[in-house]
Amino acid sequence: MRFLSIFGVALFWAWSLATPAYSAERNRQITDAAGRVLTIPTQVDRVICSGSGCLRLLTYLQAHDRIVAVDSIEVHGSPIDARPYAIANPQFKSYPIFGEFRGHDSPELIAGLDPQPQVIFKTSAGRGYDPEQLQGKTGIPVITVEYGNLTYGRPKLNHALRLMADVMGVQDRAEEVIAYFDALEQDVRQRTADVPENERPSCYIGGLGLSGPHGFQSTEPSFAPFAFTHANNVAGELAKHKETSSHANVSKEQIIIWNPEIIFIDVSTMRLDSAANAVEQLRNDPAYQSLSAVLAGRVYGLFPYNSYTQNFESIFANAYYVGKVLYPERFAVVDPMAKAEEISTFLNGGSAFAELQRQFTGMAFGPITVHE
Structure with missing residues (x-):
């Protein structure tokens, strides 16, 4: 009996000493x-x-x-x-x-x-x-x-x-995602890096969503699709030569002064009523009718940049489309919609952009009619 008692005490102390290590492992x-x-x-x-x-x-x-x-x-x-x-x-x-x-x-x-x-x-x-x-x-x-x-x-x-x-x-997956982002950015940058400065048309992104849809005066000085394609972002000056400004509401007068050659519209603006969305503002505001991009019919739609903060798959997809509009010969083999779905499938496990296009009635990745 004494042996069993001593043996029991020994087991208890062994269990007690082992328990902290057992918990720490978890x-x-x-x-x-x-x-x-x-x-x-x-x-x-x-x-x-x-x-x-x-x-x-x-x-x-x-x-x-x-x-x-x-x-x-x-x-x-x-x-x-x-x-x-x-x-x-x-x-x-x-x-x-x-x-x-x-x-x-x-x-x-x-x-x-x-x-x-x-x-x-x-x-x-x-x-x-x-x-x-x-x-x-x-x-x-x-x-x-x-x-x-x-x-x-x-x-x-x-x-x-x-x-x-x-x-x-899932550390390996994080490195895969980071490497994928790096590869996409590098691909777009390399296609456009040697474009002479005087061959880069001036661009403006309007209707950029932020915590909801906005009108034409909503833009971003550090707009990633412009940065990756070395585009001449007219609003870039608002960042004071530093990529530290994520959003800006600019005056109508400033947009007229900038007079961009090409305008891109974030189609999330279409969630606003007709009096407030960027497309209808371009169509109905006489001040915008004189813009070079409007007169030349060079207004194009992009997928929503922000929706519950930034859509990184949309940003990269938009970069390929922006590149194709600005420098078509350098993106001749790129199908922006196919690239968009490829990016979504890698990041999200499935396609998404065909459904996005349906929701926005086909306005993204194509010209937007301003003058009937």
């Missing part, structure tokens, strides 16, 4: 975009994505099958959906909702999820609950990521992809 620490050190499970199988673009990035990483709920935009959206990642993945509409879009999460809804997420990714750290508050209310690690962009914010974008991939255990 947890690890990561540092999020805000510099917060968080303890998360080693194997993450259940997540939610909060904030603009967050689920888009997880979809690119091919880890979107591990979500357990979505924010309200994925289920309710709008009659015209300009998000290729969502078009390619209609199953998102069938998930339970954990909060309102743009990062306005509901701790109560999150607490009611079954199964529970193991981590929460959050791009809109300044919206809704502070990450620390949300983590305190839910007991779930909240990992902040910075969305970035394809020009001056590219390091943030790459960091976001790598951070999310590290959490999900």
